[in-house]
Amino acid sequence: MSAELSQEEPSAGALTGGGPVLEVSGLEVHYGLRRRRRRALHGVSLSVAPGETVGLIGETGSGKSTLARTVLGLVRASAGSIVIGGQNVTAYSRRQWRGLRRSGVVQYVFQDPLRSLDPDLTIEASLTEPLLIRGTAADEAAARVRAYVSRMRLSEDLLDRLPGELSGGQRQRVAVARALVTEPRLVILDEPVSALDSANRVQILRILKELRADGTALVFISHDLGSVAGIADRIGVLYQGELVETGAARDVVNHPGHAYTRLLVNSAPTLRAAPADRAEREALRALLHA
């Protein structure tokens, strides 16, 4: 653990209860003040079990990123509660949230990997840093980094490069490896494959599916039902700031209950029988049925 963390702040060891990894209840989030105050989330409740993958889908502006950012302590809730690893973190101070993020219990991957990677650090330094912060010995950290580089189908030759010297797909794989290398209990992935071409998208989804076996819970956010359907155990549908439907992935895809979900299913380019991009559609279907 970092020397900066005080005793009142959480450590990975302190947050290892047997209940849900994440429990969000009645979450309300507003942006702006007085007349400019706008509601972004209303009454959102969601529970994520250890090792479970929950997909969150919704159109632009539905509140997906707001939910991710609130669960990471980057946006403050106006009402409701957030419990991570059995610990009620709703009223945490900024410093406590920073401590929680640095503790490695919860990690995150954003759409743009350049946001999570320091442009001046080599890939090796970027991947090693979160382990060293947690007090992992240097030789063990180096071995763990190489293991994750291999799992992410990255070449070790990339380790001494800077993020700017990698392709978008390679960078995003590094960002995913960085989030997973501490073996967190919960990873929030906000549109992790949206900026990638279809080959990279399918490959990263396949790797994420393999990693579920490790027991890490994933919250996978996307506007694209097709990307989420292949790896999620459960899917939640956000519409205008409300969670209008949650259910087993297959049920939501095959028997959508809410009209908005039906619309999403019908317009998901990877699920409907459109002639375009057939290879990707088939690969995603195979993931769904694997």
Ligand SMILES: Nc1ncnc2c1ncn2[C@@H]1O[C@H](COP(=O)(O)OP(=O)(O)OP(=O)(O)O)[C@@H](O)[C@H]1O
């Ligand atoms: N910092 C902010 N200040 C004010 N309003 C915001 C802010 N961030 C988001 N919003 C508003 O909150 C609502 C939800 O935004 P959010 O970014 O969570 O949606 P989203 O589903 O992630 O959309 P996208 O798929 O486009 O990223 C939108 O109406 C948005 O305009």
